[in-house]
Amino acid sequence: xxxxxxxxxxxxxxxxxxxxxxxxxxxxxxxxxxxxxxxxxxxxxxxxxxxxxxxxxxxxxxxxxxxxxxxxxxxxxxxxxxxxxxxxxxxxxxxxxxxxxxxxxxxxxxxxxxxxxxxxxxxxxxxxxxxxxxxxxxxxxxxxxxxxxxxxxxxxxxxxxxxxxxxxxxxxxxxxxxxxxxxxxxxxxxxxxxxxxxxxxxxxxxxxxxxxxxxxxxxxxxxxxxxxxxxxxxxxxxxxxxxxxxxxxxxxxxxxxxxxxxxxxxxxxxxxxxxxxxxxxxxxxxxxxxxxxxxxxxxxxxxxxxxxxxxxxxxxxxxxxxxxxxxxxxxxxxxxxxxxxxxxxxxxxxxxxxxxxxxxxxxxxxxxxxxxxxxxxxxxxxxxxxxxxxxxxxxxxxxxxxxxxxxxxxxxxxxxxxxxxxxxxxxxxxxxxxxxxxxxxxxxxxxxxxxxxxxxxxxxxxxxxxxxxxxxxxxxxxxxxxxxxxxxxxxxxxxxxxxxxxxxxxxxxx
Ligand SMILES: *[C@@H]1O[C@H](CO)[C@@H](O)[C@H](O)[C@H]1NC(C)=O
Ligand SMILES: *[C@@H]1O[C@H](CO)[C@@H](O)[C@H](O)[C@H]1NC(C)=O
Ligand SMILES: *[C@@H]1O[C@H](CO)[C@@H](O)[C@H](O)[C@H]1NC(C)=O
Ligand SMILES: *[C@@H]1O[C@H](CO)[C@@H](O)[C@H](O)[C@H]1NC(C)=O
Ligand SMILES: *[C@@H]1O[C@H](CO)[C@@H](O)[C@H](O)[C@H]1NC(C)=O
Ligand SMILES: *[C@@H]1O[C@H](CO)[C@@H](O)[C@H](O)[C@H]1NC(C)=O
Ligand SMILES: *[C@@H]1O[C@H](CO)[C@@H](O)[C@H](O)[C@H]1NC(C)=O
Ligand SMILES: *[C@@H]1O[C@H](CO)[C@@H](O)[C@H](O)[C@H]1NC(C)=O
Numbered sequence: 001x002x003x004x005x006x007x008x009x010x011x012x013x014x015x016x017x018x019x020x021x022x023x024x025x026x027x028x029x030x031x032x033x034x035x036x037x038x039x040x041x042x043x044x045x046x047x048x049x050x051x052x053x054x055x056x057x058x059x060x061x062x063x064x065x066x067x068x069x070x071x072x073x074x075x076x077x078x079x080x081x082x083x084x085x086x087x088x089x090x091x092x093x094x095x096x097x098x099x100x101x102x103x104x105x106x107x108x109x110x111x112x113x114x115x116x117x118x119x120x121x122x123x124x125x126x127x128x129x130x131x132x133x134x135x136x137x138x139x140x141x142x143x144x145x146x147x148x149x150x151x152x153x154x155x156x157x158x159x160x161x162x163x164x165x166x167x168x169x170x171x172x173x174x175x176x177x178x179x180x181x182x183x184x185x186x187x188x189x190x191x192x193x194x195x196x197x198x199x200x201x202x203x204x205x206x207x208x209x210x211x212x213x214x215x216x217x218x219x220x221x222x223x224x225x226x227x228x229x230x231x232x233x234x235x236x237x238x239x240x241x242x243x244x245x246x247x248x249x250x251x252x253x254x255x256x257x258x259x260x261x262x263x264x265x266x267x268x269x270x271x272x273x274x275x276x277x278x279x280x281x282x283x284x285x286x287x288x289x290x291x292x293x294x295x296x297x298x299x300x301x302x303x304x305x306x307x308x309x310x311x312x313x314x315x316x317x318x319x320x321x322x323x324x325x326x327x328x329x330x331x332x333x334x335x336x337x338x339x340x341x342x343x344x345x346x347x348x349x350x351x352x353x354x355x356x357x358x359x360x361x362x363x364x365x366x367x368x369x370x371x372x373x374x375x376x377x378x379x380x381x382x383x384x385x386x387x388x389x390x391x392x393x394x395x396x397x398x399x400x401x402x403x404x405x406x407x408x409x410x411x412x413x414x415x416x417x418x419x420x421x422x423x424x425x426x427x428x429x430x431x432x433x434x435x436x437x438x439x440x441x442x443x444x445x446x447x448x449x450x451x452x453x454x455x456x457x458x459x460x461x462x463x464x465x466x467x468x469x470x471x472x473x474x475x476x477x478x479x480x481x482x483x484x485x486x487x488x489x490x491x492x493x494x495x496x497x498x499x500x501x502x503x504x505x506x507x508x509x510x
Contacts, residue, residue: 025307025308025309026206026307026308026309027305027306027307027308028076028077028204028206028207028305028306028308029073029074029075029076029303029304029305029306030075030076030077030078030079030266030282030303030304030305030306031066031070031073031075031077031078031079031282031301031302031303031304032078032079032080032266032267032268032280032281032282032301032302033063033066033070033078033079033080033081033268033280033299033300033301033302034081034268034269034270034271034278034279034280034291034299034300034301034302035059035062035063035080035081035084035268035270035271035299036270036271036272036297036298036299037059037081037083037084037085037087037270037271037272038055038058038059038062038087039087039088039089039272040055040086040087040089042055043086043087043088043089043090043094043095044089044090044091044094045094046093046094046097047094047097047098048097049097049121051097052086052097052098053123053124055086055098056085056086056098056124057127059084059085059086059087060085060124060127060128062299063080063084063085063127063128063131063141064127064131066078066080066299066301067131067132067134067135067137067139068134068135069301070135070137070301070303071134071135071136071137073303075135075137075303076137076138076172076204076206077137077138077139077140077204077206077209077236077266078135078137078138078139078140079140079141079236079237079238079266079267079268080139080140080141080142080238080268081142081238081239081240081268081269081270081280082142082165082167082182082213082214082238082239082240082270083142083165083240083270084141084142084238084240084268084270085124085141085142085143086098086143086144088240088275090189090190091189091190092163092189092190092191094190095144095163095190095191096146096163098144099121099143099144099145099146099163100121100122100123100124100125100143100144100145100146101119101120101121101122101145101146102125102145102146102147102164102166102168102179103118103119103176104147107119108176109175109176110175110176111129111133111173111174111175111176112125112126112128112129112130112170112174112176113126113129113130113132113133113174114129114133114174121146124143125143125168125170125176128141128143128168128170129170129174129175129176130174131170132170132171132172132173132174133170133172133173133174135172136172136173137172138169138170138171138172138177138204139169139170140167140168140169140211140236140238140266141167141168141238142165142166142167142168142213142238143166143168144163144164144165144166144190144191145163145164145166145168145179145181146161146162146163146164147161147162147164148160148161148162149161149162149195153195155192155193155195156195157192162192162194162195163190163191163192164181164182164191164192164194165181165182165185165188165191165213166179166180166181166182167179167180167182167200167211167212167213167236167238169202169209169211169236171204172204177202178200178201178202178211179200180198180200180211180212180213180222181194181198182194182212182213182214182215182216183197183198183212183213183216183219183221183222184214184215184216184218184219184221184418185215186214186215186417186418187417197221197222197225198222199222199225199226199229199230200222201226201230201232206308207233207234207306207308208232208233208234209232209234209235209236210222210223210226210227210230210232210234210235210236211235211236212226212235212237213237213238213239214237214238214239214240214241215418217237217239217253217254217257218253218418218420218505219420219507219510220507220510223235224461224507227261227263232263233263233264233309233310234263234264234265234266234306234310235263235264235265235266236265236266237254237265237266237267237268238268239267239268239269239270239280240269240270240277241253241269241270241277241279242275242276242277243276243277243278243279243471244276244366244441245441245442245443245467245471245498245499246365246366246426246428246429246439246440246441246442246467246498246499246501247365247366247424247426247465247499247501247503248366249279249292249467249471250267250269250277250278250279250280250292251267251279251280251281251290251292251471251473252465252467252471252473252499253463253465253503254267254279254280254281254283254290255281255283255288255290255465255473255475256463256464256465256503257283257463258283258284258285258288258310259283259285259286259463259464259475259479260461260462260463260464262285262310262311263285263310264282264283264284264285264306264307264310265282265283266282266306267280267281267282267283268280271293271297271298271299271300272297273293273294273295273296273297278291278292278293278294279291279292279471280300280302281302282302282303282304282306284306284307284310285310285311286475287304288473289302289303289304290302290473292471292472294471359373359374359376360372360373360384361373361374361435361438363406363408363435363436363437363438363439364439365408365410365426365428365438365439365440366414366439367414367415367416367417368410368412368414368422368424369410369412370386370408370409370410370424370426370438370439371384371385371386371408371409371410372384372406372407372408372409372435372438372439373406373407374404374405374406374435374438375393375395375397375404375405375406375407375427378396378397379395379396379397380394380395381393381394381395382407383407384407384408384409385409386409386410386411386412387411387412388411388423388456388458389409389410389411389423389424389425389455389456389457389458389504390409390455390456391407391408391409391425391426391453391454391455391502392407392425392453392454392455393407393425393427393451393452393453393454394451394452395427395449395450395451395452396449396450396451397447397448397449398447398448398449398450398492399446399447399448399496401446401447402433403429403430403445403446403447403496404429404430404432404433404434404435404437404438405427405428405429405430405447405449405497406427406428406430406435406438407425407426407427407453408424408425408426408427408428408438408439409424409425409426409455410422410423410424410426411423411424413509413510419510420505420510421505421506421507421508421509421510422503422504422505422506423455423457423458423459423462423504423505423506424501424502424503424504425453425454425455425501425502425504426499426500426501426502426503427449427451427453427497427499427500427501428442428498428499428501429442429445429447429496429497429498429499430442442498442499443469443470443471443498444469444470444496444498445468445469445495445496445497445498446469446496447496447497448492448493448494448495448496448497449490449493449497449500450489450490450491450492451489451490451497451500452487452488452489453487453488453489453500453502454482454485454486454487454488454502455485455486455487455502455504456484456485457485457486457502457504458506459504459505459506459507459508461504461505461506461507462486462502462503462504462505463502463503463504463505464476464479464488464501464502464503465499465500465501465502465503466488466490466497466499466500466501467497467498467499467500468493468494468495468496468497468498469495469496469497469498470495471498472495474490474493476488476489476490477489477490477491486502486504487502488500488502
């Protein structure tokens, strides 16, 4: 055991002394780097390999600096974002010179730093491998790779070459230990969908990790299979995520995912405020260190201790913080003894406050047709139903400001910028005092709300999310299932509420 893990265990041990005498929780030290990538002004033009490498080396130089900084802090694994090395906006033709060759598994093992001449067109892999080796840490990065295919493969592109959006992992001695081809592409015309879904897991001395990328976070494959069939508890997640409130801001979905699946996630996003991209973090089910900054154009290295067993973690507040990286902690995770449970058949009954039954209205949120009811009084219970889902909220609004809030429900197929089926109960601050403004993107709020939010979902995959003013995260005080309803509750917070949602993914109905 090296001195760093010893120090961490001592620190944790003293923190947990009251509750877990004699049991140290094991941690490892992880880093994610939110990278302000240098974008390629010539991404749609054809390039030669030399110019392509010259361009990518500018981003790789920054990666190398960050690995050096992380190495001094005892980091054992670092994650870099999707598209961080080559950037965006390529066509299938124009990306070609930016692609590294990825050897098939029967030609492994391979240490690109030690054996640079074993394969051609592997310069990017060589640099990443040397960073891992010199920094003595696992390095996870995203790059474009080319893999030749036979024309007997019906999915093989006509030019005989797959272009994959690829995550690669190098061990702490530089060996290539894993690669993953992104399954759920997001309008990436330069890349091909892999012919088969990959479920990629890699082992280290401190934990076993699963790999996925960006848009994958919303889909069953490969993510749910990794978690439920491969029992992965740690996920590394390069992303290039454009924020979209009220429901899909980067850190909001990252946090909800870790809590909902009871896993750790190491999420690295691109930083480009003009593209709406920021928001990275290291999340356990009940802790996080995250970065979200729409004001500056700076990248940010986030370093945190991560529990080896996420379900064992009991000691809030012992994270190593990077300055101006925010964190939030779970108060407790005791099941909420709901005083009132509502069922579908109670739609017009005592639970819903039938006075509001006829006050519902439709408004678009995240391109979906939500049904809303306004929260017009300072406290009360309202409900709203659509299709098979009814949503309820019992709330108390401390600040009786003129900010309008509404409870919205959606049960259906989302079809814009990707197709996926949702069931959502969302308490949102509207964009203004007119109900037509409910569902708009809002980042700030001053109303302090306490609430108990619940709904009748048909899917078990429901992710709890709370966003407060300035795009900060909160965890519910309680959340879980009771009488076929998924619920969450939250006492008074210090900041105004932007969104509180139970975000359900109904994978089977996609
Ligand atoms: C873009 O193309 C121009 C003209 O070919 C060239 O001068 C410039 O160096 C290229 N920039 C990059 C980043 O490749
Ligand atoms: C992408 O390319 C188009 C031209 O094909 C250009 O108008 C646009 O600005 C580019 N976007 C970025 C982010 O480079
Ligand atoms: C390098 O790391 C890999 C993967 O962790 C391991 O299998 C291999 O034995 C290591 N090689 C050396 C020389 O330490
Ligand atoms: C609901 O409808 C009834 C009858 O149309 C009306 O009297 C009542 O004021 C309405 N309630 C609300 C909250 O709009
Ligand atoms: C939203 O759904 C309601 C109820 O199904 C429907 O009446 C309304 O026309 C829809 N609005 C839009 C914009 O599609
Ligand atoms: C609630 O407030 C909104 C916005 O002020 C208003 O448009 C709506 O009619 C009110 N609804 C009820 C039921 O009072
Ligand atoms: C709310 O907005 C709609 C559409 O812009 C407008 O027609 C309506 O008059 C507004 N209502 C109020 C109370 O301002
Ligand atoms: C709550 O209301 C008070 C008085 O209106 C105000 O001073 C305070 O800033 C509000 N709280 C927040 C978090 O905005």
